[in-house]
Amino acid sequence: ARPRPSARTSLPVPLYRSQVMLEGLTKDLQKQLPRVLDVKRLVVEELSTDKRVLVGLFKKVGEKELSFLVNSGWYFGFGLGLIQMVAWMFCRAWWTLPLGGMVVGLMTNWIALKFIFEPVDPVTIWGITFQGLFLKRQPEVSAEFARYMGDNVLTAKKLWDTMLHGPNSANFNAILDVRVRRAITSACAVLGLDRDAVPMDGVCSVVRRRLPNH
Numbered sequence: 001a002r003p004r005p006s007a008r009t010s011l012p013v014p015l016y017r018s019q020v021m022l023e024g025l026t027k028d029l030q031k032q033l034p035r036v037l038d039v040k041r042l043v044v045e046e047l048s049t050d051k052r053v054l055v056g057l058f059k060k061v062g063e064k065e066l067s068f069l070v071n072s073g074w075y076f077g078f079g080l081g082l083i084q085m086v087a088w089m090f091c092r093a094w095w096t097l098p099l100g101g102m103v104v105g106l107m108t109n110w111i112a113l114k115f116i117f118e119p120v121d122p123v124t125i126w127g128i129t130f131q132g133l134f135l136k137r138q139p140e141v142s143a144e145f146a147r148y149m150g151d152n153v154l155t156a157k158k159l160w161d162t163m164l165h166g167p168n169s170a171n172f173n174a175i176l177d178v179r180v181r182r183a184i185t186s187a188c189a190v191l192g193l194d195r196d197a198v199p200m201d202g203v204c205s206v207v208r209r210r211l212p213n214h
Helices: 013-031 039-049 051-061 063-090 096-117 138-152 156-165 169-191 200-213
Strands: 123-125 128-130
Touching: 013 169, 039 051, 039 156, 051 063, 051 138, 063 096, 156 169, 156 200, 169 200
Parallel strands: none
Antiparallel strands: 123 128
C-alpha cells in the first residue's frame, strides 16, 4: 500500500510533504549547526566591519561605568588638585604646574579604572565587600550584552545570510539537497509518480536559488 500523510493533518500532499521536509531540515541544522554556521566568525566580522556596532556595544554594556569614569574626574581630580595646590605653596617652579596637571590626569584615570575592574573577586574587609564596579554587575551586563547582540549582530536575517552565502554554505546546501530529495521521493510514492522521471539535481538547484527570497 502507498504511504499516506499522517491522519493528524488534512493538508494537501505536496504542502504536507513540504512541511515534513522543513521540520526535518530544521532538526538536521540543529544537530549539525557548527558545520553550517560559524557564529564566532560572524560576530567578529560584524563587529569589525561596522565600528558603530562595536562602539554601541561598549556604550550599552558599560553605560554606568563610562558615566562613572567621566564623573570620577571631578572628585578624584579635586582631591589630587588639593595636593598639587599644597605642593605649589612650597615649590613655585614653572614646571610644577604642567607636571602636576599631567600627574593628576593620569592618576585620576588610573584610580577610576581600578575602581571599575578591581578587585576581580569579591574581597571583604571589616564587613565591607569590595569588587570592581563592572564585575559586580555581571548578571546585568550579561543580559544587556545578550540583548544587544541579538538585536544588532545575531539577527535572523544575518544568520540566514551567513548560512546561505557564507564560507560553510556548501555544507548547508548538501543538507538541504538531502531533504529535498527525500521529500520528492516520498511525494512521488504517495502520488504514484515515477521518481526516476524527476530531475532531482534541477529541482535542488531551483530550491537553493529561490530559498533566499523566502
